[in-house]
Amino acid sequence: MSIIELDKQYVAPTYKRFPVEIVSGKGSLVWDANGKEYVDMGSGIGVTAFGIADELWQQAVTAQIAKVQHMSNLYYTQPCALLAEMLCTRTGMKKVFFSNSGAEANECAIKAARKYAAEKRGSGCSTIVTLQNSFHGRTLTTLAATGQDHYHELFQPLTPGFVSVESGDMDSIRALAKEKKLAAVMIECVQGEGGVLPTDPDFIAALAAFCKQEDVLLIIDEVQTGNGRTGALYAYMHYGIQPDIVSTAKGLAGGLPLGATMLGEKVEQVFSFGDHGSTFGGNPVSCAAALSVLSRIDDALLAEVREKSAYVFEALRGAKGVESVSGMGLMIGIKTEKPAAEIVSACMERGVLCLTAKTKVRLLPALNIPMDQLQRAVEVIKDVCAQ
Numbered sequence: 001m002s003i004i005e006l007d008k009q010y011v012a013p014t015y016k017r018f019p020v021e022i023v024s025g026k027g028s029l030v031w032d033a034n035g036k037e038y039v040d041m042g043s044g045i046g047v048t049a050f051g052i053a054d055e056l057w058q059q060a061v062t063a064q065i066a067k068v069q070h071m072s073n074l075y076y077t078q079p080c081a082l083l084a085e086m087l088c089t090r091t092g093m094k095k096v097f098f099s100n101s102g103a104e105a106n107e108c109a110i111k112a113a114r115k116y117a118a119e120k121r122g123s124g125c126s127t128i129v130t131l132q133n134s135f136h137g138r139t140l141t142t143l144a145a146t147g148q149d150h151y152h153e154l155f156q157p158l159t160p161g162f163v164s165v166e167s168g169d170m171d172s173i174r175a176l177a178k179e180k181k182l183a184a185v186m187i188e189c190v191q192g193e194g195g196v197l198p199t200d201p202d203f204i205a206a207l208a209a210f211c212k213q214e215d216v217l218l219i220i221d222e223v224q225t226g227n228g229r230t231g232a233l234y235a236y237m238h239y240g241i242q243p244d245i246v247s248t249a250k251g252l253a254g255g256l257p258l259g260a261t262m263l264g265e266k267v268e269q270v271f272s273f274g275d276h277g278s279t280f281g282g283n284p285v286s287c288a289a290a291l292s293v294l295s296r297i298d299d300a301l302l303a304e305v306r307e308k309s310a311y312v313f314e315a316l317r318g319a320k321g322v323e324s325v326s327g328m329g330l331m332i333g334i335k336t337e338k339p340a341a342e343i344v345s346a347c348m349e350r351g352v353l354c355l356t357a358k359t360k361v362r363l364l365p366a367l368n369i370p371m372d373q374l375q376r377a378v379e380v381i382k383d384v385c386a387q
């Protein structure tokens with residue numbers, strides 16, 4: 001049986017996979033089982049921040065594997081402590097809880113917010129507002145937080161206590177706060193799965209001011225937007241705000257599973273022994289990988305991300321067959337005249353791997369994609385859209 005047939009027989013069919021078996025890669029190039037080369041414009045859904053099998057990343061990972069790959073959270077390990085320090089130093093946050101995925105990072109954020117509000121204002125104060133069209137994960141609680149009904153239908157009952165409001169609707173948020181039920185508001189600065197839609201900066205500013213005034217916690221879900229993706233270390237940094245809680249994952253460890261929930265001043269003491277935990281969370285190999293990734297996301301790299309972003313926007317905006325281009329940094333959505341799925345499969349045919357988000361073509365290339373490979377991919381995308 002071929003790998004594709006084996007997978008179809010034995011792997012639970014939750015993913016609509018492309019009919020391609022990837023066997024190796026280097027940076028932003030990957031090769032399939034037939035030896036065909038592709039430019040990778042998806043980077044494992046924004047995960048392989050410095051591409052496939054990057055040398056520095058490999059060195060960090062293999063050095064740690066040779067020392068100790070896992071000890072559980074019953075002991076101290078160096079990468080975990082150093083990574084927490086680096087995250088706090090670079091964000092102004094105070095403490096970090098490590099997990100293994102975006103959904104888990106959000107679960108932790110939700111637990112922290114619920115406990116903070118319960119201790120301050122009583123257990124009735126538990127509602128968390130999220131935005132319509134948001135995406136926060138696939139666990140039953142983060143599905144409840146996700147403001148898209150079609151994800152909910154067959155999995156009732158979900159965790160109660162979530163209300164989704166339209167992006168920009170401060171009135172509904174104010175009304176909930178008046179009822180003394182509101183614990184936190186959780187948003188993405190750019191809705192990724194929702195179609196690469198930047199949230200209105202005026203709304204973000206108003207929301208941050210409101211949360212501060214009402215002692216409602218502001219949670220920013222940076223699972224996709226974080227770690228350099230939007231041209232800032234974290235997307236919230238574009239808006240001059242200081243969130244109470246920031247969750248992140250995807251690109252953080254450059255391809256190994258790692259989630260982080262950063263707790264600001266208000267919530268730094270919210271957790272005590274036993275309140276939360278994870279067997280794998282803060283794994284030394286993942287943390288060593290993340291230390292390597294984060295230490296490379298400096299001002300020069302972020303400036304490069306913004307330059308490459310400007311190039312893509314300029315090349316695709318107004319191009320034939322392209323209706324609009326949205327997003328921030330190297331998180332880009334393209335509304336095409338033809339259905340996105342058709343564009344993506346035509347691009348694949350021509351050696352470029354793209355993603356979709358809702359009805360758009362989505363690009364999340366590695367942060368360090370070489371300019372010539374980026375140009376090669378953009379030319380193919382333009383050509384395919386024009387046909």
Ligand SMILES: *Cc1c(COP(=O)(O)O)cnc(C)c1O
Pocket residue numbers: 100101102103104106135136137138188192193221222223224225249250
């Ligand atoms: C991908 C994503 C998640 C879920 O992350 P997993 O690692 O798949 O659990 C949560 N929030 C946002 C904004 C995401 O893009």
